[in-house]
Amino acid sequence: MKKGVLLVNLGTPKSPTAADVRTYLSKFLADKRVIDVPRAIWLPILHGMILRTRPKRSAARYRQIWTKAGSPLFIYAQKQAQQLQALLPTTIVKYAFCYSDPSITDSLTEMQQAGVTDLTIIPLYPQYSVTTVASVYDQVATHFMHAQAMPNLHFVTAYYQHPTYIKALAAQIKQALAQQSYDRIIFSYHGIPEKYVTAGDPYFKQCTATTQQVMALVGDVPYTQTFQSKFGPGKWLSPATDDTLRALPQQNVKSVLVLTPGFVADCLETLEEIDQENRGYFKASGGQRFTYLHPFNESQTFTQLLADLA
Amino acid sequence: MKKGVLLVNLGTPKSPTAADVRTYLSKFLADKRVIDVPRAIWLPILHGMILRTRPKRSAARYRQIWTKAGSPLFIYAQKQAQQLQALLPTTIVKYAFCYSDPSITDSLTEMQQAGVTDLTIIPLYPQYSVTTVASVYDQVATHFMHAQAMPNLHFVTAYYQHPTYIKALAAQIKQALAQQSYDRIIFSYHGIPEKYVTAGDPYFKQCTATTQQVMALVGDVPYTQTFQSKFGPGKWLSPATDDTLRALPQQNVKSVLVLTPGFVADCLETLEEIDQENRGYFKASGGQRFTYLHPFNESQTFTQLLADLA
Numbered sequence: 038m039k040k041g042v043l044l045v046n047l048g049t050p051k052s053p054t055a056a057d058v059r060t061y062l063s064k065f066l067a068d069k070r071v072i073d074v075p076r077a078i079w080l081p082i083l084h085g086m087i088l089r090t091r092p093k094r095s096a097a098r099y100r101q102i103w104t105k106a107g108s109p110l111f112i113y114a115q116k117q118a119q120q121l122q123a124l125l126p127t128t129i130v131k132y133a134f135c136y137s138d139p140s141i142t143d144s145l146t147e148m149q150q151a152g153v154t155d156l157t158i159i160p161l162y163p164q165y166s167v168t169t170v171a172s173v174y175d176q177v178a179t180h181f182m183h184a185q186a187m188p189n190l191h192f193v194t195a196y197y198q199h200p201t202y203i204k205a206l207a208a209q210i211k212q213a214l215a216q217q218s219y220d221r222i223i224f225s226y227h228g229i230p231e232k233y234v235t236a237g238d239p240y241f242k243q244c245t246a247t248t249q250q251v252m253a254l255v256g257d258v259p260y261t262q263t264f265q266s267k268f269g270p271g272k273w274l275s276p277a278t279d280d281t282l283r284a285l286p287q288q289n290v291k292s293v294l295v296l297t298p299g300f301v302a303d304c305l306e307t308l309e310e311i312d313q314e315n316r317g318y319f320k321a322s323g324g325q326r327f328t329y330l331h332p333f334n335e336s337q338t339f340t341q342l343l344a345d346l347a
Numbered sequence: 348m349k350k351g352v353l354l355v356n357l358g359t360p361k362s363p364t365a366a367d368v369r370t371y372l373s374k375f376l377a378d379k380r381v382i383d384v385p386r387a388i389w390l391p392i393l394h395g396m397i398l399r400t401r402p403k404r405s406a407a408r409y410r411q412i413w414t415k416a417g418s419p420l421f422i423y424a425q426k427q428a429q430q431l432q433a434l435l436p437t438t439i440v441k442y443a444f445c446y447s448d449p450s451i452t453d454s455l456t457e458m459q460q461a462g463v464t465d466l467t468i469i470p471l472y473p474q475y476s477v478t479t480v481a482s483v484y485d486q487v488a489t490h491f492m493h494a495q496a497m498p499n500l501h502f503v504t505a506y507y508q509h510p511t512y513i514k515a516l517a518a519q520i521k522q523a524l525a526q527q528s529y530d531r532i533i534f535s536y537h538g539i540p541e542k543y544v545t546a547g548d549p550y551f552k553q554c555t556a557t558t559q560q561v562m563a564l565v566g567d568v569p570y571t572q573t574f575q576s577k578f579g580p581g582k583w584l585s586p587a588t589d590d591t592l593r594a595l596p597q598q599n600v601k602s603v604l605v606l607t608p609g610f611v612a613d614c615l616e617t618l619e620e621i622d623q624e625n626r627g628y629f630k631a632s633g634g635q636r637f638t639y640l641h642p643f644n645e646s647q648t649f650t651q652l653l654a655d656l657a
């Protein structure tokens with residue numbers, strides 16, 4: 038038996054240019070799991086309006102976080118796979134992205150060619166949502182529905198309450214609190230439309246379970262759970278991270294410790310949206326201290342969590 | 348975490364009447380994984396010819412094996428699930444069939460409603476083939492591609508060389524050989540069209556690996572691997588079980604020990620085709636002794652194998 042582990046994250050543009058961001062967004066925003074609107078209505082809006090204006094603005098945001106080595110999400114995906122490979126030397130470890138290269142089907146084909154007979158797929162999202170994990174599942178399922186042979190398959194749906202994950206987040210918070218106190222801890226998760234939750238997506242429940250289990254270990258400190266990155270019309274999960282950070286200073290919450298437990302690697306949504314944009318909103322509204330706790334990135338604890346799930 | 352195990356087998360008509368056999372065959376033979384012919388060509392043949400004549404003949408064959416309690420495959424599926432449930436009392440164990448009730452999607456829905464968060468699916472085929480295991484996979488994949496939530500998923504693709512499986516088959520053969528000797532052991536597997544193997548189906552390799560690993564434990568006894576149940580035109584895996592059993596007596600092979608390692612429960616293909624029809628061919632050609640070793644059926648060793656895979 039030859040074991041394999043495939044780590045899957047969302048993806049990233051190849052470069053922070055409008056053209057490359059357009060290529061990336063045209064894949065991302067065309068996914069039915071992400072935008073649950075009939076194609077006949079959505080595709081003209083996407084191609085006729087959104088992809089004409091958004092890539093330029095988005096590229097400017099990507100330029101804020103781009104490093105000499107490239108996109109942070111890409112760099113961390115590579116490192117997370119390398120570190121897991123070092124921890125599991127007899128397993129074939131690869132990474133893939135839903136909406137950029139290497140694709141899920143390319144990585145799966147490589148692993149089958151390498152003789153993997155027992156494959157674990159770990160979406161790099163601790164909380165399940167139709168918009169993320171189900172989309173990974175659809176691509177994996179479609180790949181094998183067109184294959185002549187397949188390995189034993191293990192698909193990890195969620196690890197929002199895995200003890201290693203919960204303890205790592207709690208430890209990170211306690212370490213920060215040991216250095217100085219904060220008026221409020223902010224747990225900011227990526228938002229999704231409320232209608233998905235109504236339709237049965239367990240995402241909100243799982244985010245709330247993560248927050249509560251982490252706080253059970255942290256102790257009695259004020260905290261708020263918020264949702265970020267709203268896109269398009271319609272009601273999303275609330276309260277919104279940006280609204281919350283704008284309002285808190287007026288409620289005499291002047292120092293905040295912010296974490297993004299739904300992300301396991303820094304990306305546009307953490308570095309630019311939280312650490313720059315939302316920090317700005319908080320400060321502009323009279324906030325004094327804004328500390329951002331980075332996701333796991335290269336943490337060996339996270340590598341261990343991946344090994345536990347593999 | 349709430350564990351669940353779903354056992355999946357092919358299916359069976361509800362009763363051995365032509366009408367119920369037609370219902371069953373119309374599902375079975377319409378599966379693209381089973382009959383790899385363009386639908387525009389195949390469906391008129393299936394509905395215009397095959398489903399007009401075959402159900403009546405097939406029903407007569409089913410009547411040969413039917414018991415007061417019903418279809419053997421159905422009875423053993425229930426028992427295998429009950430025994431596994433007894434061995435794994437905290438796990439929710441269910442069974443389903445590809446082409447009869449309870450369906451895969453009905454059983455999966457029940458398990459999700461029962462709160463299963465970690466699900467193992469075990470197709471009751473030790474050797475993988477596109478025509479069997481991939482068809483189970485397609486139904487599972489399609490179910491979750493239309494679901495809002497899903498458990499951690501473990502899909503067992505094959506166990507053709509699992510030590511418990513190999514040892515159990517070898518023990519069964521050795522026990523028979525201890526009672527009397529045979530001129531030849533016959534390993535009869537369900538056949539598939541050769542073009543599937545050419546396209547990449549690993550079935551032939553896996554059957555051969557099972558046979559060789561079992562014989563490595565049994566020792567130096569003459570044996571032949573054959574393939575049964577050919578259906579339709581085109582070249583199938585060879586040699587055919589029936590041709591082989593007709594020819595052997597002329598080669599001075601007068602006593603045979605026959606087993607069907609691809610089946611884990613008795614069904615039409617074992618009870619009627621092997622134990623009746625092929626026994627008849629062998630005897631009519633001058634064969635003297637024909638001993639048929641039944642599949643696992645209610646064996647606790649098989650229950651243990653399922654528990655190992657779960």
